[in-house]
Amino acid sequence: MRKTVAVAATVALFGALTACGGGEAESGGPVTLRMTTWSANPDHVKLFDAIAAEYKTTHPDVTVKFDALPFENYTTTVTTQIAGGNAPDIAWILEGAAPDFVASGALTPLDDSIEDAADLAPTATALWKQDGKLMGYPFSTSPFGVFVNTDLLKKAGQTLPTGDQWTWDNASKVAAATAAKTGKQGLVVRDFDYKDWTNLATVFRGWGAEAWTADGKTCGFDQPPMVDAMTFLHKAIFTDKALPAPGVAADFFAGESAMTIAQISRASLLKEDGFGWTLVPLPAGPSGSYAVIGQGGIGVLKKGKNAAAAQEFVKFFTSPANSAKLAQFFPPPRQSQLNADTLAKANPLLKPEQLQDVVIDGIENGVVKPSHAGSAEINQAVRSGLDPLWKPGADVTGVLKGVCTAINPLLAK
Template sequence: MSQRSLRLLPKALGLAGSLALCLAFASQAAAQEVKLRMTIWSANEAHLKLFNSIAEGFKAQQPNVSVTFEPLPFDNYTTALTTQIAGGNAPDMAWIFETSAHDFVNSGALYPVGKTLAATPGYALADVAPSATERWTKDGTLYAYPFSTSPFGVFVNNDLIKQAGAKTPAELIAANQWTWPNAIATAQAVAAKSGKGGIVVRDFNYQAWQFLSSVYYGWGASPWSADGKRCTFADKPMVDALNFVHDAVFDKKAMPGPGQNVDFFAGDAAMTITQISRASLLPKEKSFDWDLVPLPRGPMGDYAIVGQAGVGVLKQSKNAEMAAKFVAYMTNPENSAKLAQFFPSARRSLLNADTLGKTNARLSPAQLDKVVVSGISTGKLMPGHTDFARLQQMVRAGLDPVWQPKADIPAAMKSICAQIGPLLAK
């Protein structure tokens, strides 16, 4: 080797060393990069915009962490999620229906998040109502956070009702006559006059019968006993409630029948029963005069029902602790207040019309107080049970004979109990 080469060697080695060092740092940075994925059941533009803004806020605190949201179809959301889990492609985080809470919590599929939430500065876990976390807790350990505790209400198209010469729900409420028979009378008048839908139980579609609980709870009916061990479909409250619904569908034509898809938010129905989170579907331009009122009074008196969604971390996640930290950030007091415009919070400090009104400009203080605050305070959760997916399908099939013009409802209810009774008793 020449003397000139010997003189250049240290410099060359220095450049090589620097390059190696840069590559090492780059490799370390790449290794530290964390990509979190969360499945959700909404592809709504306003929802996604809010979630992405929260993810950006988290990234500002955790620069190496990015969060993406994967919408799955609402109708088969749980099936799609469990398929991912079974296939080894589980998301890091997931929304979970309240109906499936027992299965996810009891199966061991979820990573415990309670300690992470409690240890996060300023989180104030004690602000969350204990009743809201009941379905997401096992043996004192919290496995998912109830980020949405959304009561059901009735959205109203006053234009269609007035055109039919019927009384609006607001008028019936003022006269203390907002009952199920009067609600059906109003819906019947609209259907007869305009040919449009009367009252729609959104997401029911004669398949997801659990959404019909927004009606049958008014009769004091339930699918099974409080301990979940006895079928109560054949009990008088449920038989009476389903007779009422059957009459409204087939005799009064006040509710769309099987196979009829009617969208209230497109202006095609007088009323729809759904959660207030669906307010995002209202037309941006007020193309019709709409209102939001509580559920009609049933034979058992005033009642309210709440749909709940939890957000949990999947135990299969390779970054479970970081995912739990994102859940803590997503559901802290500040972000819970932002989420409340679509997904009412279980935090007691946020359960007032003034606070909710800051992010729910489309709803009046009276609507927020009567439907949201009161509904969350007094409402029962939608029915849920271990092995709910199996029970749901068995009951759905058992209800098929009910959705015929001439149906023997008591016989159909007895048949359902004969099918699911042994499963409940386990």
């Protein structure tokens, strides 16, 4: 019930974002900027604080504070703050919420706030533009890859498939065999946890499946590619035991699973004295090789109290120099920085070939996770619709037809 209320509130809030006036006028005196993020990772925070401290040396009257909010309710919290008159000056925006933020009029155009904007990859900025204007800066354009615990595979007598053999069928077999032999878990779709279904796009797009058509108007869950992909997932979970069952938690970075699907920013969780590991692209599916990208954008809120000062800080935060620093965790949208040499300097844990295969090739060939206007309501409907799927003996086709029945009216809005 709380989740339903939160979704309803978010839907209502997006409709009201432009109904009220902007933030209070800036005083011209000392300014404190508040920037909401969804990461409290100490390494991330340390980097953000360092960038803010450097900015303060040339802007002594400006203090930047980073407000880390829980990921699961991030968008709802930010939109509640906006509607309640407590809008942040700058906000990270999830790719799923980008269509709502961009279309709502809540954001200030950033065309004049980005240095060397021509360097931004068109594929990276597509989701963040409206009427030709850049409404959000995609500071993180990060393909998903598979981290593999090579020590655990060796202990189980398993070998990581390579080349043409790196397929979903073979990945599932290795994950299941390793889990059975070691008592650990097999493959974890990180941050899915049977809640955030959009992370399953890292799997189902291997079958050429889409949540909805390109125009966003028609559900794709009941189509054969999605039925086949979800049938594979169901079997991998409940028959083969290749993936953790509902209610089972396993942290790859604590050595609790053989593999996990995640982005390169997660590499910071690996310990120098931990286990042997490698990073590889997503396995090929029946439709061939593919890549899936998660994006995070930065937006300046119109209803923030310091929009002009916020734009100036965003210009500094997103400069080529700071973009290179952020590349340690967040692959940049700048084409000049999307090469193995540049990324390797910021990511010493990753080998140049890993950065090329997973990140650079992934950005060039990948597609962004599902996003749609009204995402909060749609995502909740999909999640509820998929709930009956996560049990043994589920009617996969019937469940997916039910998802479409639930979301087609929402897609048509």
